[in-house]
Amino acid sequence: MSVNDIDTRKPNVLEVENLSKSFTVSAGSSGSRKLKALDGINLSVRKGETLGLVGESGCGKSTLARTLMMLEQPDSGTVRFDGQDPFAFRGKALLAWRRRVQMVFQDPFASLNARMTAGQIISEPFATHRDLYRGSAARTKRLNELLDLVGLRATDAYKTPQEFSGGQRQRIGIARALALDPDLIILDEPVSALDLSVQAQVLNLLNELQQQLGVSYIFISHDLSVVRHVTDRVAVMYLGRIIETGSTEDVFDRPLHPYTAALMSASPKLDPAMRPARRIVLQGELPSPLDPPSGCRFRTRCWKAEDICASLRPEETTSVAEGTISLGIPTVGPRDEMHMAECHFPVSSAAEAGLVPVG
Amino acid sequence: MTQTLTAPRRDQRTGPARKPNLGGPSMFRMLLRDKFATAGAVILAFVVLVAFFGPALMGELATKQNLMFMNKAPFNPANGWAYILGSDSLGRSVLARLVVATRTTLMVAVPAVMVALVVGSLWGVWAGYHRGRRESLSMRIADIIMSFPSLLLAVVVLYVFSPSVANIVLILAVTRIPIYMRTARAESAELQSRTFVDAARTFGTRPNSIIAMHVIPVVTPTLLTLATLEFCYVMLAESSLSFLGIGIQPPDVSWGLMVAQGRQYLQTAWWLSILPGLAIVITAIAANMLAAWLRIATDPAQRWRLTLDKPARKALKPASPKPAAKEAK
Amino acid sequence: MMMEVLESRTHKQTTAEKVLEVEGLDVDIRTPKGTVRVVGNVSFTAYKGQTLALLGESGCGKSVTAKAIAGLLDPVASVAGGSVELEGADLNAMSPRQRREVAGPGLGIVFQDALTALNPVYTVGTQLGEAFRIHRGMNKKQALVEAVELMRRVGIPEPELRVFAYPHQFSGGMRQRILIAMAVALSPRLLIADEPTTALDVTVQAQIMQLLRRLREEEDMAVVLITHDLAVVAEEADDVCIMYAGNVVERGPVATVFSAPTHPYTKGLLESVPTHAQRGDDLSSIPGSPPELQLIPAGCVYQDRCPIAAQVCREKRPELRPSGENQFSACHFSETLSAGAAPKRAAEPVASPQSAPTPQGENA
């Protein structure tokens, strides 16, 4: 399977439109205010595809994941899973839906209950979905299958999480997510807590599973080299909005949004040859999500910002083939295949993006 | 298929499948590490044994009055073993009464603590898990109980209904519920935001199952520690009730009642109140020692204190089993 | 302007003054399962104006080494051997009082956990000024003035106002800067920075690294940078010291070590970094996971995961010995690796017993 070959015939598993979510936070003495963690998110995931989600810490990646998992109630917007709105589900239908979407949590230490054994953790979903595997024999069989699938031994089922290494714990988390045969797995920074020497094992495992089972992934990470390696398409988030989407290659090699460019440029490179000659180092901190900047949210840290950025929220800018950039709302083709960004002054070349290596 | 997966090559520890071991050495070994806690455990075990078998052994001795043999001093072998701890103002054996009182005392303290523990904890856990309005309401109820003069409650209930053991237990339990409730709520509110609870939610697990599976096992050690401490409090509270004349009623006898009744003889027959007082203090200290240990033993961040192989001073000397590093040098 | 364009760092080859010299450092930790040596026989040197990177996976003993140098080990841990010399003075031989005097002006440390290392109940100004009050006997006001200056130096906007803010009112990146400011307050000769950017994302990481670099150049400090990010090491450090399970496995100038690793672990690490090859391809990974410290086998610490492990590796722990120019490696077969034979994982090593799982009992 290759990066550029997006199979357009495969149906969408998940479609998210205009999703918003805000939290009420008490801001010291001044009472409580709304924090817009998600502000009009649009995205879609195809069957068997991996969508990468990158962005600064606190930009809302986890909130998006949690909202998709119905751990948070969105303020507005729609979520369609195979065309249906999961938030409307109740009772049996809800349970059935829960079975199809699963999540692997960021922290392999916190997401496993230290007082349970690996076996108990992995078969925990069966206790709720009793009809899935009837009888303890069937469950044990399935448990062993799962352990095998993620590369653990049957005897590991009796160990507690603290007896496992980080990579093995993450495998337990993955096995638990697989227990119900989901169609979509949301992976919230699945490897960020892992050692480099183990990270590759988990990434390989995920890859294998996708090829075998055809599941879709939403892969959240801030490690760009990992994202580049595992995803088909990437969405870049900044302060609760997706500011750029496109195929992995497009986004990484030909970023449109200055923020994406800065992100790509700032990530350290192991190979001196890959190191950009001129590196963009952003100044300033991520603005408070409590009062995001007007107009373009990135303008406070953007080196290309002009007056218009403060007053007008940019439209989506699409990059069509051959590197030309067209402004305005895309007119042709389904949007999720496009490479687009929200910017008044998109970056025009790799050199401007600070991506041209020294050598 | 699966062969292509990169399986972990080998596990660090191999061995047959074994039952889960919650990490580290067993509780029993950790108990032995702490001499004070061991002593506490032995004392408590002794108290419990006395409560179980003592009254049967003592038979009539505890109630047999002898008005001509009043207030005899203790530790006088001439009076016979039954009076080794002296006799009381009605000529009864203090030893026998202490033994019989052990049972009553525990029969008040243990159920009172248990009831408060179970009710308060479950309620608190429930409130903390759901947060929001349920939590606020529960905490207000706890506030009410706390700011209600507990003595008033005791007096009213014990007057309206008789001061029977059951009523005393009820009162002591009700007034102590908020203590557990607050603790359980705080822990549970923190736990419900943990990732493994979120994970359980994503399977569609119902709140009550999550509470039972993920919250209660975690809060139990804290609450048990608390309960051990509360045990002392309840014994003291019972003696205060006796002081006010609404505690355990004669001919029943509890340590608290013995202290309260013996107080007027403090100067003429000190043993009447000092001995049961000592029984309370020793039991309380024993329970506290055990609680202190339990608190450490169940706290993963502190547990190492109980499990170290050598005291700190010796560690600076050449360390014990030397890893191969030095040899290779 | 908002954007700052920097020259990528080129490695200086100056033979500078030694600031820190660690020799054969051993640290023991008492654990429920017995005393374990979490740091064994670690030696390295940091030079003035240069950065030494301590690289290794989580739990390999980087932080413990740093704390041992700073004399801030947890109560369960203790230095069991070796020497730590700061500009010629043996830190381990010092009295607590002398150590306190060194702490600050001699040695500054940035702790790993920026988000909790600041005392939540005091303003950052108070905390920044504390060092001046302790070592320079300043009063509150003077210390505050210094604090403002420090904050300005680490690039916190409006420092006059923000000295009165509390740690929770700062973002992670800012807190990390405050910690760095605190560590460099008294212009120490040595700065130890323990994973100063792990909790942060790349754009902030770049800012922090830039700051560290600037400070090092301004003050001409020796910096010990602890990290597990290969790329950061590659970009920031002059020398690198790679640790595995409490032992130094390879040491040398970054450029040499990364281009010609002479230890199979270094090699494995470098290979498992996702390169921009084909999406969907398997990454090469090091099988297994790091050993638990209680169960470190006799012989080579890396033997269980090493593709070229031989009988000798099970019997004898390799010493750190020269494997190239300024380069040291603790592998029995470092010559083979440095000769460029570069045995890939599948390649046939010298008398390799195959990488099949070996039952634990054999070595323990």
Added chain:
Amino acid sequence: SVANSSASNSSGAAGAAAGDTLRVVLQQEPPTLEACESNLTSTGVVVRSTITEPLIERNPTTGDLEPKLATEWTSKDDTKWTLKLREGVKFHDGSDFTAEDAAATIDRAVNSKLGCNVEGYVFGDDDLKLNVVDAGTLEVTAPKADPILPLRLSFLEVVPAETSSTEKVREPIGTGPYKLDKWEAGQSINASAFADYWGEAPAFPKANYQWRSEGSVRAAMITSGEADIATGLSPEDNIGDLGVTFPNNETVALRMHGDTAPFTDIRVRQAVNYAIDKEAIVASLYGGRDKAAAQLVPGGVVGHSESLPVWPYDPEKAKSLVAEAKAAGVDTSAQISLVVRTAQFPKIEELGQVLQEQLTQAGLNVKLKMLETSQHLTYQVRPFPTDDEGAIMLMTQHGNQAGDAAFTVDQYMTTKGAQSAFGTPELDKLIATADAATGADRQSAFEKVFSYQNDNVVQFAHIAHQTGMLGLAKTVNYAPNSSTSDELRLAEVTPAK
């Protein structure tokens, strides 16, 4: 506030050490000093004959009536009594005492709606007619012949006519040797000698009352020199030879309610009397100071019979009586509630346990029920609770302050008596005769009543005539008498030597 008051009081305490203040420590704070409530022990002990005075006073030792604010009292028909009042008496507010005041006092206590305790206790429901003849003469007319009306009047403490007759007054104005200075609620009552007192000036110019509920603390205050007189002590309080005992007029008895099995049978009631080892109780629990009792009134009270025998301790007889009753079909295993009031007198809990044990030995099923005052009262006074499981046996402590058995038997022995569980028509008749009798006839008539109760009714099992104990510091002289616990006359206290 306490801090302030303790500052201001510390000088008072220092003065006390100098010896001009008589310091008394009581068991409890008087709820009020209202004169018409002075038959409440806690009020009377402060008020009576110290702050206020009655018209006529009964000598607690001889039992004779003696003049106080009235110098003479006469009656021809025992119905209309004429009192001659003392002249030259002044109230603490400086006004003169006249017949108006005496009349107002009686009117206020007996005829008004004030609900004074003394009204119910000493006078019946009937009102008295009052006629002020002149400033020094008062006529009091009872609705029917009342030979002991002067004795009744001795309970009334005289207050000025201006005193409100619709509200009770917490701090009375009297004619007594001491006048009230300051009542610091919760802490102390201070009084000082009244300069214009008609009689002899008291030895101590100042007096100070405090209260501590723990006996041992009161005793400790005497020992440590913080107080001169402490009331209500018991031997265990370790007061040593500073404790002075005195017969206090109180008698302890068990009242058996004959309406429920097993007390329906007189043999069971007799068995109770036989089963109790009164002599042992008196000797061991009460250190031999109390006297085993055979009747409800102690010596010195009109009607007390010296010759009436105390029931002997005979456990065997008790057992056989119970067995007989059982054979006769009485349910002797029915539960008996022994109702006892907590902390009513020293060692009451021990006494309860001893009684329970001894009655159990006799084959009865006794359950000890310790109650607080309010609940105990519901058992003590008619109408009695009926919902109690089993029969009721009430421990009662009766004090006859008046010195006449009429005050006892009317209440405790008549069929309808407020504190009588049952009676017989014959006994009622005997009591009516005794009430009307005078002189020596009166004495023998009451003796007859008591012996009839012991032989034929057996409502009571008498236990002991009690003694009180007073702590007296070495610095003071005082001879307690049988009424000391009800009226502690400070004027009778003198410095030692």
Added chain:
Amino acid sequence: MRKRIVSSALPLVVVVVGVFALARMTGSPASLYLPLNATDAMRADFIAKNGLDQPVLVQMFDYFGGLLRLDFGTSLRTGEDAAAMALRAFPATLQLAAMTMVIAIVLAIIVGSAAALKPNGVLDRFASFVSMAAASIPDFWLAIVGIWVFAIYLGWLPTSGVMGAAAWVLPVATLVMRPFGALVQVIRGAMVTSLSEPYIKLARSKGATEYRVVTGHALRNAAAPALTVAGDLTVGLINGAVVVETIFGWPGIGKLMIDSILQRDFAVLQACVLLTALAIFVLNILIDLGYALLDPRVRPAAGARARRKTRAVTIENEPSEPIEPNVPTAASASV
């Protein structure tokens, strides 16, 4: 804060209503205040006069109506204004409680901090032994022994009463024991935790002395859990240190309360309870303010082992309770 004030005022009302109802369950006061041989008519009269013949709800309505006019009713026992009686007794209790808590807190901080420096060391063991013993001795017993030893045997102190500073020693010493014991445990625990936090290492890395580390950095962070427990203990003392007040003749509210219960003096009881509940209400607010003073994060997240990142703003989904630092305590409210 305003929300907190409103929500803590609710218990105030409930407590008063509860006491009102409960008190009336203990039976009519008529027999206590009427002569023994009072007639039925007199009883009925008495009951009607005091409004006890009405349904409890009506009585309650009247009572609250009275409260609005600041009429708290009159004491049956003394005929005084009930509020006056309660207000007279309350300062005595309050002063005793304040004194006790101040001493207990100061002592507990010293002992608890010293013990925490070397967990499980000799000093720690000794401190925990002493504090446990202190917390588990029956107070009345201690009081009587104290009088015996210090007032009679040694003659150093007055036995009882409120006269002079010396009179405070024994009651305060008796009362201090339990709070002291409980607080030592709490402070020790919190200090152990606090001393192992990273910021302590940071302070040491600046060359701070041990004294500075303990008093400057650890103590302030350990204060929040201690504050919770101290609050509970103070509530216990405010609600009346009945036993100690009884023994030492301390004219406090606890004694007044128990007396008015025994005497069925409802108005006084209600006034007392209203007053203590009000004091507890104020205390709770003060404690909240104390938290804010101690911890700039206002909401005490200190105790919650926040694994997640501390967020720049305090998070509040719905108006929920703050997660208070939880600390097992030996004893708080006293009977």
